Amino acid sequence: MKNSLSARPVEILLVEDNPGDILLTREALKDSKIINCLHVVKNGVEALEFLRKEGSFSEAVRPDLILLDLNLPKKDGREVLGEIKEDEKLKTIPVVVMTTSRAEADVLKSYELHANSYVSKPLDFEEFISVVNNIEHFWFSIVTLPPRE
């Protein structure tokens, strides 16, 4: 199932500080039938710099999708989410919160802040890969992502 962006890779920004999770996500995305480029930032401050093309990220590409952990150093993922969705230039980029918390409060808060979806990270290695595959299957193959601006 082609999406309208099949001519070029899907650009993903992963906001994640756990090296194990970064590795697993990278591995899982390599299996995708849709060509994708994964960009990684490890804290909330860098996430926003990347998106705003500031500092060392002045040449950063605009992502088609953001995978966002909530528990981040320097700036919490909830704050990052809030800022993205309040920024006129950034708010249309779909954000999939991907985090270890299953707490109802975190789920509600994320949807209130206009997260496009919320996925809890499994502890099991194979389940983790499967979850990332489900995410990319839906978001890369089925969804029409917003046009690049």
Added chain:
Amino acid sequence: MISRSNVRRKRILVVEDNPGDVALMREAIVEGEFHYHLSIAKNGDNAISYLRNLADDTCSSLPDLILLDLNLPGKNGHEVLQEIKEDSRMKLIPVVILSSSDNERDVSRSYELNANSHVRKPGNLMEFANVLKVIETFWLKTAELP
């Protein structure tokens, strides 16, 4: 808010006036892996009334997911989306725009109005069934719902 129980059957509200597409969706559920309650509203006003009634009812719960067509009689899908997302009782329900349009303006508008995702409706049964299956897998199995 809705209690998150994995035992409870999930409920999907489909806002769609085309009987052919409704039939396709019913067909896909019958043959599909997931079992859920499907409610159909044929236009925006019906959908909003339905949601408001549920919100006011202490014994019923709101749907877990809304599939919303853009091309509706009366209010169009974007207007309905806006009303849903502006109502504090229902704005957290994930809305998947399911539309035959993938016109860039329509897609942008969906995301601007906080649609959770915009999905293009395929033309034939098999692809439609496949799309529904992926939607179900992601929203009813993978994602945490509010």
